[in-house]
Amino acid sequence: MPIRGPLRRPFFRLRGEEGPSLLELLQQALSSTTGGYDRLAPKFEATPFRTPDALLAPPLERAAAAGVEAALDLGCGTGAALRMLKPHARVLVGLDLSEGMLAEAARRLEAAPGEALVSLRVGDMLDPPADLLGRFDLVTSFGAFGHVLEEDEPRLVDAAWRLLGPGGRFVFVTGTRPPRTSPARWLAHGFNAAMRVRNALWKPPFVMYYLTFLLPRAEALLRARGFELRVYRDFGARGLVSVEARRPSDA
Numbered sequence: 001m002p003i004r005g006p007l008r009r010p011f012f013r014l015r016g017e018e019g020p021s022l023l024e025l026l027q028q029a030l031s032s033t034t035g036g037y038d039r040l041a042p043k044f045e046a047t048p049f050r051t052p053d054a055l056l057a058p059p060l061e062r063a064a065a066a067g068v069e070a071a072l073d074l075g076c077g078t079g080a081a082l083r084m085l086k087p088h089a090r091v092l093v094g095l096d097l098s099e100g101m102l103a104e105a106a107r108r109l110e111a112a113p114g115e116a117l118v119s120l121r122v123g124d125m126l127d128p129p130a131d132l133l134g135r136f137d138l139v140t141s142f143g144a145f146g147h148v149l150e151e152d153e154p155r156l157v158d159a160a161w162r163l164l165g166p167g168g169r170f171v172f173v174t175g176t177r178p179p180r181t182s183p184a185r186w187l188a189h190g191f192n193a194a195m196r197v198r199n200a201l202w203k204p205p206f207v208m209y210y211l212t213f214l215l216p217r218a219e220a221l222l223r224a225r226g227f228e229l230r231v232y233r234d235f236g237a238r239g240l241v242s243v244e245a246r247r248p249s250d251a
């Protein structure tokens with residue numbers, strides 16, 4: 001007998017009918033990072049993992065006001081940041097591990113306003129394709145640092161440096177560690193502990209951790225590589241900041 005009524009629906013869905021079900025999120029978590037995003041791609045925009053426009057707008061509007069010739073978004077996903085930059089840049093490149101996410105990005109970018117020449121590349125932001133090195137005056141990344149292990153953060157900083165030309169800017173949003181009294185801090189630690197257990201027991205790994213590449217560690221790594229930093233308190237007291245790391249013109 002066919003199941004009718006509410007039982008036919010998954011008992012939990014993110015953001016209404018468009019979002020993934022709990023089962024789909026579980027399947028994602030049991031895949032590799034790339035495979036997980038390939039699966040999630042068609043529904044990604046309806047998840048809370050998509051960086052909201054309210055977080056993208058302040059740093060990207062500031063970057064656009066300073067002028068953008070060629071911009072690269074690392075871990076571009078479905079292209080949220082690229083879409084915002086499309087009316088302002090001449091050349092846009094999105095780099096992501098997941099072909100599924102890039103297919104969604106291509107579809108959405110095609111329909112977005114702006115004249116920029118867009119290309120989407122499959123690749124690892126820790127080891128970017130050689131032909132992209134030194135080509136950009138703006139490198140951005142949003143919502144993707146949780147997929148970079150702490151020991152790989154110096155490689156991320158080095159990749160951003162090498163992708164930029166002299167005087168170029170690496171722009172992103174990060175945060176400070178929430179206080180010990182904050183439930184968000186303990187939820188994040190709980191999630192990270194569960195992820196470590198999952199990755200110890202199950203292959204391939206799904207690399208996703210909270211509270212990564214935070215200030216002041218990110219500042220220290222960027223300064224050690226030679227970047228000059230500006231930190232903008234764009235989001236009031238929410239614990240999030242925009243960072244603009246500039247590769248000096250003479251470096």
Ligand SMILES: C[S@@+](CC[C@H](N)C(=O)[O-])C[C@H]1O[C@@H](n2cnc3c(N)ncnc32)[C@H](O)[C@@H]1O
Pocket residue numbers: 033034037049050051074075076077078079080095096097098101123124125126141142143144147148
């Ligand atoms: C949470 S999504 C964020 C997508 C988009 N930037 C946004 O803010 O909505 C993270 C994205 O990073 C990509 N990613 C994870 N690790 C990566 C890596 N090492 N190199 C390139 N992309 C990566 C994933 O495939 C995914 O599309």
